[in-house]
């Protein structure tokens with residue numbers, strides 16, 4: 001059905017470690033603060049202990065962001081006002097350090113890697129760029145499958161491989177990023193498949209489209225869903241018919257992180273669409289996921305509910321690239337650092353109530 005690598009990766013994902021979680025809860029109760037005063041960060045630290053199967057879990061540095069870039073055949077249906085060339089041009093911008101995500105990453109101390117998993121043009125090798133093109137963009141999902149099953153499997157494997165490579169290079173937390181003009185169309189289609197919600201409920205304005213384009217975008221997605229009838233029971237089939245190469249790779253990236261018990265911060269609508277595919281392939285992978293922010297794309301909120309993840313930040317952002325994940329990173333790292341560095345009532349000689 002899939003491949004040996006995908007199968008062994010999925011089999012390698014195990015539940016959170018209850019003992020480490022219990023130890024983290026007990027430690028939280030001894031730290032010099034009123035119990036529960038760090039709110040959601042306390043439960044996040046407990047989950048991070050369970051994921052790492054140790055208390056305290058490793059300090060979450062260094063952090064590595066992978067931006068998966070790919071093009072989309074559905075662009076032909078005029079679902080976005082931007083030319084496809086912008087995908088490749090933005091890859092160059094990322095490599096030069098000039099994108100929003102680069103500024104955020106420098107601020108947060110996050111390493112940035114770009115992965116060409118399927119942009120239209122052939123790219124020259126460059127520092128910080130992984131050349132892993134599966135094909136030069138997808139086909140138009142409204143007329144034919146976006147890619148073959150084999151290509152979807154290859155892209156998932158690429159994502160698993162990138163996660164493994166970044167972790168082998170020392171990363172203690174991974175962050176998702178995406179670049180692909182027209183990819184909010186594929187994201188909405190995937191979210192519709194995995195949540196069962198109507199395309200009209202999960203399709204947003206992407207980079208900024210007018211009402212007529214929005215209606216056309218919804219119709220294009222409906223046509224693609226009617227043509228291929230993708231099912232949540234066949235995640236590779238869904239990715240291959242109505243997904244994107246970056247979605248498939250991001251699904252693999254999430255699975256790869258989960259299998260290595262490394263947390264992965266999800267960015268916006270593209271990431272959560274891919275995370276739904278990962279969850280469908282391996283429900284336990286959800287335990288490694290952290291929702292960085294709530295994108296304004298309506299599909300993102302629907303997907304987050306299905307993943308049962310509460311986003312850390314809500315800034316009205318709709319950019320992608322990994323921007324929301326990078327902004328959330330210091331919050332996640334701080335939640336874990338508490339377990340390492342805060343004094344207990346005993347050690348600090350602070351009187352309890």
Ligand SMILES: Cc1cc2ncn([C@H]3O[C@H](COP(=O)(O)O)[C@@H](O)[C@H]3O)c2cc1C
Pocket residue numbers: 079080081082086090178179180181182183184185205206207208319320321
């Ligand atoms: C200059 C520019 C930089 C971006 N950075 C991320 N995206 C985001 O917008 C695109 C998806 O929106 P749609 O589906 O409406 O085309 C993706 O490339 C996504 O990463 C950008 C888009 C543009 C134009």
Ligand SMILES: O=C(O)c1cccnc1
Pocket residue numbers: 184205206207267268269270271295296297300317318319320321
């Ligand atoms: O939420 C996102 O990631 C997003 C939204 C609009 C356009 N590109 C990305």
